[in-house]
Amino acid sequence: MRTSEFTNEPVITWDDNGAPRSVRFDDKYFCQENGYDEAIYVCCNLNALEARFKALPVESPGTFTIVETGFGTGLDFCCARQVWEANAPPSWIMHFISLERYPLSAEQLGRALGHWTQLAQFANELAAAYIPKATGSQDLFFKDGHVHLTIIFDDVIAALEKILQDRLAGAGADALFLDGFAPSKNPAMWTPEVFRLLAALSRPGTTLSTFTVAGFVRRGLEAQGFSLIKKPGHGKKSELLTGIFSDRKS
């Protein structure tokens, strides 16, 4: 099996329960027992998405923007879409912007998402439309254009710079999902430059959530203007991190 640094093949294995695991990073994409519940809790509940979607003003439609680091299987996207379609006014658009340097194939993505019967419709639509690339990006539109997914196939720094340069997140993202494998296994997704770019993509009120509570991640985000608090974890994780951008650097 090749694990060369010079390829962007994801290099995965499948565990006994059929969940994908990265060989390159020796880490899992999601927890095979309760990955769906965990994604709903960490990405959606910790960012208070249901309440925020419900509060969007019907009379003045706009776009709610989520930026994610690490598209992986698309589980977080499908969960966000599910919560969006159940709660947001139909006139609004959700723009979900994600990035991925080591994209799964469409077959791998479909197989991984096949785990979650709760998401079957969204997973099937995603797997049918998703075309992974070595570089560049893909824009996918679902629900008559009211769900817009942008995937940038690049390294985290270059992808965040592109989101900034092309103003893909408009005046600032509404929510950030940070999901780039454990910092101990993949420090490249958790550098001061990544935190600086995330802050540049934020505005006062932008929320974030992540699976990690690593001290250097917390301090790095706080140094860029995020106020963070630890929250009780889910499943095997005892604690998680959530935060809000306030524009006041420590």
Ligand SMILES: C[S@@+](CC[C@H](N)C(=O)[O-])C[C@H]1O[C@@H](n2cnc3c(N)ncnc32)[C@H](O)[C@@H]1O
């Ligand atoms: C934990 S997985 C993300 C899981 C995903 N959010 C989901 O819903 O399935 C982390 C992802 O980050 C990607 N990744 C790792 N290092 C990266 C880098 N330097 N730049 C961009 N993506 C990277 C991995 O290929 C992997 O897909």
